[in-house]
Amino acid sequence: MELTTATILERERDLMEEQYLLYMQDITKKFGAFTANDRVSLRIKRGEIHALMGENGAGKSTLMNILSGLYQKDGGKIVFDGKEVSFKGPQEAKALGIGMVYQHFMLIEAMTVVENVMLSLKSQGFQLPLAKTRAKIKDLSEKYQLDVDPDALVGDLSVGAQQRVEIIKVLCVDNAKLIVLDEPTAVLTPAEAQGLFAILRRLNEQGHTIIFISHKLKEVMEICDRITVLRLGKSVAEVNKADTTMDELGSFMVGRSVVMDHIPMAENIGNAFLSLEDVGYKSADGVERLSIPEFQVKKGEIVGIAGVDGNGQSELAQLLMGVVHPQMGQVKLDGVDMSGKSVKDFIQAGMALIPEDRNAMGLVGAMSIYENLALKNMEQAPNSKSGGWFIQYKELKEYAKKMVERYDIRTSGIDQSVGSLSGGNQQKVILAREIESNCKILVAVHPTRGVDIGASEYIHSKIQEFRDAGGAVLVISADLDEVLRLSDRCCVMYEGKIMGFVDPQNPDMQKLSLMMAGKEGTNESEIA
Amino acid sequence: MEIFMDMNFIMELLGATLRMATPLLLCALGSVFSERCGLNNIGLEGLMTAGAVAGFIGVSLTGSNTAGFLLAIVFAVLVNMVFAVASIKFNANQIVIGMAINILAAGLATTIYRLAFGISTTPAMIDGLKNINIPVLCGLPLVGVLFKQNIFVYITYALVPVCHYVLFHTRLGLNLRAVGEQPKAADSMGINVSTMRYVGSILCGSLAGLAGAYLSVGYMNVYVDNLVSGRGYIALAAVIFGRWKPAGILLAALLFGFTDALQLRLQALGTGVSYHLFMMLPYVITLVTLVCFVGKSVAPAANGTNYQRENH
Numbered sequence: 001m002e003l004t005t006a007t008i009l010e011r012e013r014d015l016m017e018e019q020y021l022l023y024m025q026d027i028t029k030k031f032g033a034f035t036a037n038d039r040v041s042l043r044i045k046r047g048e049i050h051a052l053m054g055e056n057g058a059g060k061s062t063l064m065n066i067l068s069g070l071y072q073k074d075g076g077k078i079v080f081d082g083k084e085v086s087f088k089g090p091q092e093a094k095a096l097g098i099g100m101v102y103q104h105f106m107l108i109e110a111m112t113v114v115e116n117v118m119l120s121l122k123s124q125g126f127q128l129p130l131a132k133t134r135a136k137i138k139d140l141s142e143k144y145q146l147d148v149d150p151d152a153l154v155g156d157l158s159v160g161a162q163q164r165v166e167i168i169k170v171l172c173v174d175n176a177k178l179i180v181l182d183e184p185t186a187v188l189t190p191a192e193a194q195g196l197f198a199i200l201r202r203l204n205e206q207g208h209t210i211i212f213i214s215h216k217l218k219e220v221m222e223i224c225d226r227i228t229v230l231r232l233g234k235s236v237a238e239v240n241k242a243d244t245t246m247d248e249l250g251s252f253m254v255g256r257s258v259v260m261d262h263i264p265m266a267e268n269i270g271n272a273f274l275s276l277e278d279v280g281y282k283s284a285d286g287v288e289r290l291s292i293p294e295f296q297v298k299k300g301e302i303v304g305i306a307g308v309d310g311n312g313q314s315e316l317a318q319l320l321m322g323v324v325h326p327q328m329g330q331v332k333l334d335g336v337d338m339s340g341k342s343v344k345d346f347i348q349a350g351m352a353l354i355p356e357d358r359n360a361m362g363l364v365g366a367m368s369i370y371e372n373l374a375l376k377n378m379e380q381a382p383n384s385k386s387g388g389w390f391i392q393y394k395e396l397k398e399y400a401k402k403m404v405e406r407y408d409i410r411t412s413g414i415d416q417s418v419g420s421l422s423g424g425n426q427q428k429v430i431l432a433r434e435i436e437s438n439c440k441i442l443v444a445v446h447p448t449r450g451v452d453i454g455a456s457e458y459i460h461s462k463i464q465e466f467r468d469a470g471g472a473v474l475v476i477s478a479d480l481d482e483v484l485r486l487s488d489r490c491c492v493m494y495e496g497k498i499m500g501f502v503d504p505q506n507p508d509m510q511k512l513s514l515m516m517a518g519k520e521g522t523n524e525s526e527i528a
Numbered sequence: 529m530e531i532f533m534d535m536n537f538i539m540e541l542l543g544a545t546l547r548m549a550t551p552l553l554l555c556a557l558g559s560v561f562s563e564r565c566g567l568n569n570i571g572l573e574g575l576m577t578a579g580a581v582a583g584f585i586g587v588s589l590t591g592s593n594t595a596g597f598l599l600a601i602v603f604a605v606l607v608n609m610v611f612a613v614a615s616i617k618f619n620a621n622q623i624v625i626g627m628a629i630n631i632l633a634a635g636l637a638t639t640i641y642r643l644a645f646g647i648s649t650t651p652a653m654i655d656g657l658k659n660i661n662i663p664v665l666c667g668l669p670l671v672g673v674l675f676k677q678n679i680f681v682y683i684t685y686a687l688v689p690v691c692h693y694v695l696f697h698t699r700l701g702l703n704l705r706a707v708g709e710q711p712k713a714a715d716s717m718g719i720n721v722s723t724m725r726y727v728g729s730i731l732c733g734s735l736a737g738l739a740g741a742y743l744s745v746g747y748m749n750v751y752v753d754n755l756v757s758g759r760g761y762i763a764l765a766a767v768i769f770g771r772w773k774p775a776g777i778l779l780a781a782l783l784f785g786f787t788d789a790l791q792l793r794l795q796a797l798g799t800g801v802s803y804h805l806f807m808m809l810p811y812v813i814t815l816v817t818l819v820c821f822v823g824k825s826v827a828p829a830a831n832g833t834n835y836q837r838e839n840h
Contacts, residue, residue, distance in 0.1 A: 091718050106713040108706050110829060118699075119706050120717040126698050 021046045021081060021178060021209045022067075028075035029062050036062040038233045039076065044178070049200060049210045051220040054230035055253055055452035056422050060213050063230070064180055068100045069093040081177065099176030101166045103183045109155030113137060113165050116154055120173040133172070140171050144202050160192035167199065179203065180211040185219055186450055189309045189478060197223050215253065215452055217246040218481065229253055254454050262505055263464050266488040270299030273334055273350075273441050273472040274320070280328035281315060281496075289315040290326070290496040297441065302463065302473040304487030304504065307516055309478045312496035314356060317445045317476060321353050322346035334440070347376070350440030354430055354447050356476075358423075362430045365419025369411060370400030372418045373433050407432040408458060424455025431462055441472040448482060460486060480512070494518040535670065541789055543673040546681060547747060549785025551576070551739040554684045555763035556770065556777045557691050558735025563767060564695065565728030566708040568622050568832035571611050571629030572736050573760025579604040579740025581637040584751040585644050587654050596745050597738060604737020605730055607633055612729035616722050619834045630760070638753055656749035680746040685778075687735075692774040704728055708828035711835035721835050739763070758811065765814045772828065780817070787813045 022044040029037040037059045044050045054060045065071040067078070069087030078085050080096060087093045090100075107116050114134050121133070137150040146164045154162060163184060170176045181200075185193040200210055200223060214220050220227060221241060229237040229252040237252045274297040281290040290312050297303045307313065318324045319331060322343040331338045333349040341349075355361035363372050374396050379388030382395040400414040407428045411421060418426055427447065434442060444463060448456035463486060467473050476493075477483050483490055483504075490504040492515040499515040502508060555572055562569045569575075579600040586592075586599030611629050614620040645652050657678035666675040695701035706714040707724040715721050743759070744751045762784050769783075770776030791809040794801075 090716065094718075102716070106710075106716040108709045108713055110709045110826065111702075111705065115702060119702055119714070119719065122718075126700070128697055128699055128702060130697075 018082065019045055020079070023079040024063070024067065024076065025079070026076040027063060027066060027073050027078070029059075029066060029071060030074050036233055037066070037073075040230065040233070040235045041238075042228050042235065043238065044209060044211060045226070047204065047207060047209055048225040049204055049212055049223055051224035051227040052211055052213045052230065053215060053217075053220060053227060053249065053253055055215060055454060056424065057232075058230040058253070059233040060230055061182070062233075064100070064182060064211075064213065067093065067098060067180065094173070097175055097177040099170030099173075099179045101163065101170060101179065101181045101184060103186060105162050105166055107154045107162055107165060110153070112151050112153055113148055113157075113168070114150040116165060117150075117169055117172050120169055122173075136172055137168055140168050144171075144199055144206075146199065158192075159187050160189075160195060163188070163196065164199070167203075176208065178209045178211065180213070182213045183215075184212070185214065185216065190480070191308055193219065217249050220249065221246055231255055250453060262485055263460065265505070266301045266467060268470070269301045269488070270470065272296040273299050274474070275332045276329065277332065278329035279319070279326045279331065281319060281324065281326040283315070288496060290319065292316075292329075292496075292498055295498060297472045297474050299440070299472050300467060300470050301488045302467050302475060302486050304483035304490040305474065305476045305493050305498075306480050306483040306490060306512070307478070307493035311493050313445065313476045313478075313493060315496070316493075317353065317356065317443055320346075320443050320474070321351060347437070347439075350438075352434035352437055352439030352442045354427070354434060354442070354444040356445040356449075358426050358430055359419075363418045363426060366417055368415050369404065369409065369418055369421075369429055370397050370414045372429055373400050373403055376433060377437060403429075403432040403436065407462070422452075422455075424451040424459075427451050427455065427459060431459060435462065435466055439471070441474070442466055443474045443476070445476045446478060447475065448479065449477075456482075480516075492516055537793070539670060539673045541786075541793060542671065543676070544789035544792065545782060545786040546674055546677060547785075548788040549781040550681050550684045551742050551747070551759055552763050552766055552784050553778060553781035554687070554742060555736045555739035555760060556766040556781055557687055557774060558732040558739065559763055559767045560691065560695070560772055560774065560777060561704065561728045561735070562732035563831050564708045564772060564828055565704045565725050566711060566828060566830040566833060566835065567612070567615060567725055567728060567732070568626070569608070569611060569629075569729075569732060570623060570626035570764060571608070571633070571760075572732075572763050573756055573758065574630040574633030575604045575608055575733055575736035576740035576743070576756045576760045576763075577633045577637045578607045579737030580744040580755050581641050581740075581751055582737070583741025584652075584654065584744040585640065587745050588644070588652060593657060593745060597741055600737040600741035600745075601734045602737075604740065605733035607636075608729050608733030608736070612726055615834055616725050616729075619836055622832050622834070634753075641751060641753075651750045651752055654745065654749050657746045678746055680742050684742075688774045688778045695774070700727070705828070707835075708830055711830050711833075715835075715837060721837075725835075736760070736763075762810060762814050765818050768827070769817045771826065783817075784810055784813060 020043050022042070024040070024042040026039040026041060027037050028035070028039055040059060040063055042052065042063065052060050052063070062071065066073045069090045069092050072088075080098070085096065108119065114130065114137060117137060118128055118130070118133050121129070134150045137148065140146065141148045146168060148161060148164050148168055154165060157165065167179070170179055184196060188196060200212070204210060212220070212224055224241055227237070227239050227241060227244065227249065228235055229249065231253060276292050276295040279290060279292045280288065283289050305313065315324070319326060322338065322341055322345065325340065333346070333351065336349065338346060338349065359365060364375065374383045378384055378391070382392055382399070384391045397414055403409070404411060404414060409425050409428045409432070411425060418429055421429070442463065447459055447463065451459065463473055463475070475483060475486050484507055487504040489501060490507070491501045492499045492512065494516065495518060499518065502512055555576055559569060559572055582603035583596040583600035587596035590596070607629060610632070611625050614625045615622045657680055659676050659678050660682070662675040666672045668675070695705065703714070703719050703724050704727065706717070706719060707721050711721045740756060743755050748755065766777050766780035766784060769780035770778070788810045791806040794806045795803045
């Protein structure tokens with residue numbers, strides 16, 4: 001064979017391909033007229049942790065569904081482990097060692113861990129291989145420190161533990177060389193996320209290659225080696241972590257530069273609107289959930305409460321909405337004691353809430369946008385006549401159209417069911433309803449959880465607008481960056497207590513994390 | 529009251545309890561396979577009726593009990609396929625279709641019976657099954673009566689551990705349960721949801737059909753309209769009361785069987801109390817147990833919900 005430039009180039013290409021475990025080249029996927037993936041390329045090196053980033057709708061899920069065999073590609077080629085492959089179904093991808101951990105776990109909650117793992121085993125015999133599978137789970141659990149009891153009922157496990165069961169499934173059943181995790185931290189607390197990262201590193205050391213899908217800049221920078229960014233169905237960047245910054249990644253994702261600095265501080269702070277005095281709350285099981293001697297939110301300021309989930313944030317939000325009442329002390333709105341008042345009384349006193357779980361508490365998914373916008377004050381004009389007996393659809397729909405425009409809700413129309421909107425747009429519907437309800441205080445719990453960067457930024461700007469118009473705002477979030485970015489005053493909550501305050505513009509991160517772990521407290525006066 | 533102390537009375541009551549519980553148990557075991565895979569089939573009454581008439585005709589025409597039972601299974605499974613196809617393939621509301629099965633089967637059974645035997649005032653009779661005495665055990669005092677039953681009764685009780693084994697120790701059972709808990713997750717693990725649900729329907733139809741055939745062939749030796757008289761619904765309650773587990777269902781069926789046996793004997797005593805009150809007893813017990821136990825029970829999460837894969 002003659003050595004020509006062409007053959008050398010070909011050899012070069014082969015050598016290059018060899019270092020990649022997975023090479024997806026020019027993948028195209030169309031749904032009708034909509035192109036979800038437009039000549040997207042993704043190259044995963046052997047033994048790396050690779051981040052696939054992009055906003056909601058950027059085409060990450062489509063690309064991964066093509067990789068897992070759920071969708072068929074319309075164009076391009078996939079080379080996995082040196083061979084060109086084409087999967088007709090999920091089983092074929094699994095057989096080659098591609099394991100998926102979906103964001104919504106594919107587990108049967110009423111069954112034990114071992115039963116769940118056996119479910120995914122390829123058929124072999126009539127009787128279940130119970131003892132063998134149990135032993136294998138124990139082995140894997142020890143090897144990677146997953147801390148999973150094979151006989152525990154999956155429904156009894158925490159979300160983090162359920163995720164580890166999914167990882168075990170992938171390891172046990174598929175013997176996966178490549179593990180794909182779809183937004184694995186979306187459901188985790190920061191502490192659980194750290195635990196997951198440690199597991200991922202151990203898996204990585206043992207030679208597993210990992211694709212980590214996320215839109216959180218910080219964790220991508222923490223855990224990943226290389227990063228591919230998708231935007232609007234195209235791959236826009238493939239970079240080494242060392243060669244990039246969070247700001248750059250953010251602008252790749254959104255297509256413009258994203259401001260993650262602190263919003264302008266409050267200028268006109270008024271009197272206290274919300275005040276808690278000697279509040280103590282015990283839940284039905286007798287456990288003390290909240291103990292707050294003194295706490296205030298003033299008109300025209302944003303107070304942030306940081307802290308790990310499950311430290312009384314949910315209880316505080318329920319207390320402020322009048323859903324539950326404290327056994328001790330008082331909640332005052334604009335100086336009025338709200339003891340024994342109903343939720344309706346709280347709303348009339350000016351309380352508005354962005355709840356922590358928008359689908360369970362904030363919206364009725366099967367109802368349309370305009371219905372959801374009016375749900376909270378259906379009996380008021382112009383939504384209805386005669387005190388709520390007759391709904392005024394015409395006025396309702398016109399109002400909804402205005403809101404869709406004013407709050408930039410991306411929808412095919414006001415008749416669209418809220419459940420079919422993206423998380424960010426669902427949150428905007430709630431924001432529109434709550435802010436426009438003539439409220440005086442807005443309590444926002446995890447306002448941008450599961451919401452992409454663009455929409456998060458928008459939601460933050462609306463919260464700022466509300467504050468600048470003289471509203472009082474309480475932001476409760478497990479996302480520390482969010483709390484720091486928005487707050488005029490920022491405190492940390494731990495086991496139902498306010499541990500102390502930090503300066504949101506120049507936070508002492510060490511003190512913050514100590515307070516979040518319940519180890520140290522400071523008075524507000526110390527930093528003032 | 530001394531009658532309750534009488535050995536014969538107690539023995540008779542025990543034997544009758546066993547026999548009365550048999551159709552309930554058999555039907556409920558069938559229902560477990562249906563509900564465990566997500567099909568909440570309230571058409572059990574209809575399936576039993578179908579089995580009862582088909583079994584009776586099979587035995588009358590061929591003279592073979594085996595042929596009768598086979599025909600009962602085939603016919604009940606066919607009727608249940610209406611339910612299965614409507615809910616699995618055409619996504620119909622399971623409660624509505626289940627109710628339709630009850631109405632359909634009742635009419636169908638009467639029609640088929642009249643086609644086979646014409647309209648007459650004296651119902652056709654068959655010989656029925658012979659009792660089999662189990663050596664040694666049938667000689668025991670008091671409980672000996674439990675071992676002087678027909679083959680059908682023995683098989684039914686033997687099915688309890690068999691069903692438990694299938695449900696909890698085989699791949700088939702695991703897959704069935706997965707499909708009834710979280711069909712979407714099961715689908716993602718390569719389990720064919722529709723196939724599993726058809727399997728569940730076939731098992732349910734077979735056992736419910738046999739339960740019906742027991743009433744006509746193995747117990748009454750005759751078929752009349754309304755022979756099943758609500759036992760399908762009681763079986764439905766037994767499944768809930770038994771918490772979707774074969775052992776629990778056995779206890780539930782025995783309880784309902786006992787009340788049925790007791791009320792028959794109380795009626796026969798001639799106490800002067802209206803017999804309607806006694807007849808109510810099994811149904812009252814059903815209601816009370818349902819109210820008391822339904823809240824605490826752990827139903828299969830996807831029971832009664834259809835599954836359609838999202839189209840891509």
